[in-house]
Amino acid sequence: MSVGERIAVVGAGLVGSSWAIVFARAGCEVAMFDAAPGAAERAVGTIAQRLDDLVAAGLLHDAADVLARIRVEATLAGALAGAGYVQESVLERTAVKRAVFAEIDAALVPDAIVGSSSSGIPASEFTGHVACRARCLVAHPVNPPYLIPVVELVPAPWTAPETVRRTRALMERVGQAPVEMTREAEGFILNRLQGVLLMEAWRLVEEGLASVADVDRTVSEGLGLRWSFMGPFETIDLNAPGGVADYAARLGPLYQRIAASRTEHRVWDAALIAKVEQQRRALLAEGDLVARSAWRDRRLMALARHRRDAAGQEPE
Numbered sequence: 481m482s483v484g485e486r487i488a489v490v491g492a493g494l495v496g497s498s499w500a501i502v503f504a505r506a507g508c509e510v511a512m513f514d515a516a517p518g519a520a521e522r523a524v525g526t527i528a529q530r531l532d533d534l535v536a537a538g539l540l541h542d543a544a545d546v547l548a549r550i551r552v553e554a555t556l557a558g559a560l561a562g563a564g565y566v567q568e569s570v571l572e573r574t575a576v577k578r579a580v581f582a583e584i585d586a587a588l589v590p591d592a593i594v595g596s597s598s599s600g601i602p603a604s605e606f607t608g609h610v611a612c613r614a615r616c617l618v619a620h621p622v623n624p625p626y627l628i629p630v631v632e633l634v635p636a637p638w639t640a641p642e643t644v645r646r647t648r649a650l651m652e653r654v655g656q657a658p659v660e661m662t663r664e665a666e667g668f669i670l671n672r673l674q675g676v677l678l679m680e681a682w683r684l685v686e687e688g689l690a691s692v693a694d695v696d697r698t699v700s701e702g703l704g705l706r707w708s709f710m711g712p713f714e715t716i717d718l719n720a721p722g723g724v725a726d727y728a729a730r731l732g733p734l735y736q737r738i739a740a741s742r743t744e745h746r747v748w749d750a751a752l753i754a755k756v757e758q759q760r761r762a763l764l765a766e767g768d769l770v771a772r773s774a775w776r777d778r779r780l781m782a783l784a785r786h787r788r789d790a791a792g793q794e795p796e
């Protein structure tokens with residue numbers, strides 16, 4: 481794939497450096513800027529390591545070719561010069577994002593779009609004061625976006641529909657999987673779904689109905705296997721002979737009864753957190769968290785390769 485567009489990445493931390501890989505891998509020229517001295521240069525080192533990992537996993541042919549399309553700029557204005565799309569990836573703090581959007585506004589080329597990696601702060605809280613606000617939106621990735629393609633596009637009330645349409649098209653061109661919300665809602669789609677599952681997971685352990693290990697196993701050896709290639713609606717559509725309406729007729733009352741029994745809002749209090757923590761640490765010592773995270777990333781790469789092979793695609 482060679483998209484050949486010019487992209488600026490503002491904030492070169494964990495997420496910004498991963499975004500640089502997404503765009504450069506697709507053939508874009510990427511300029512990175514970070515306000516902390518030396519941070520963008522350090523990010524290039526991290527990116528080089530990740531590209532080597534992708535080559536080793538059979539997910540990329542030429543790391544040097546991708547790396548050559550990523551450059552560090554010493555100023556925000558330098559990074560934004562000529563960029564048609566800006567991916568803001570600075571700290572998750574409203575004041576920091578408000579300030580950086582004012583700086584971006586002053587240096588943005590006409591018609592360029594600014595997508596924010598914001599995990600939870602809606603764009604209406606940090607873009608209302610800038611002239612380019614119709615061209616701003618949230619474009620929330622899942623970490624790391626070069627292995628997990630979904631991107632949540634969430635417009636502020638003043639975001640132009642054209643901005644969402646163009647961002648969606650760009651994300652498709654660079655190989656991501658954009659999804660859209662029609663308006664802002666805290667947690668967007670992904671964390672709202674994850675939140676519902678987590679609430680019940682904590683509750684099952686709190687009530688002593690199941691162990692932490694068995695709740696996790698129910699997902700890793702059960703629900704999650706389908707979820708790696710289809711969503712909850714398609715899942716239930718295939719789980720009754722007559723499709724989703726048939727499923728709703730058969731099992732709807734069960735889910736309604738469960739929901740009716742869970743109306744009380746419960747906080748994850750200190751005792752419950754200690755209970756889950758104790759069970760998790762018995763399964764994985766604190767000192768092994770980093771190694772297990774590396775294992776997770778290797779599993780994600782193997783899954784990405786399987787998905788690519790299943791789709792009959794060649795490596796970039």
Ligand SMILES: NC(=O)c1ccc[n+]([C@@H]2O[C@H](COP(=O)([O-])OP(=O)(O)OC[C@H]3O[C@@H](n4cnc5c(N)ncnc54)[C@H](O)[C@@H]3O)[C@@H](O)[C@H]2O)c1
Pocket residue numbers: 490491492493494495496513514515516519568569570571572573576580597598599600620621622623
């Ligand atoms: N970490 C995740 O799993 C994850 C996932 C999805 C989205 N996000 C979101 O992505 C954004 C970045 O998160 P992260 O985890 O990469 O954080 P991070 O701390 O790793 O990186 C943030 C970077 O922004 C830089 N920065 C701060 N102010 C700046 C400014 N004014 N101009 C330029 N650079 C500036 C910092 O120096 C730092 O290098 C946040 O909004 C976060 O919520 C994070």
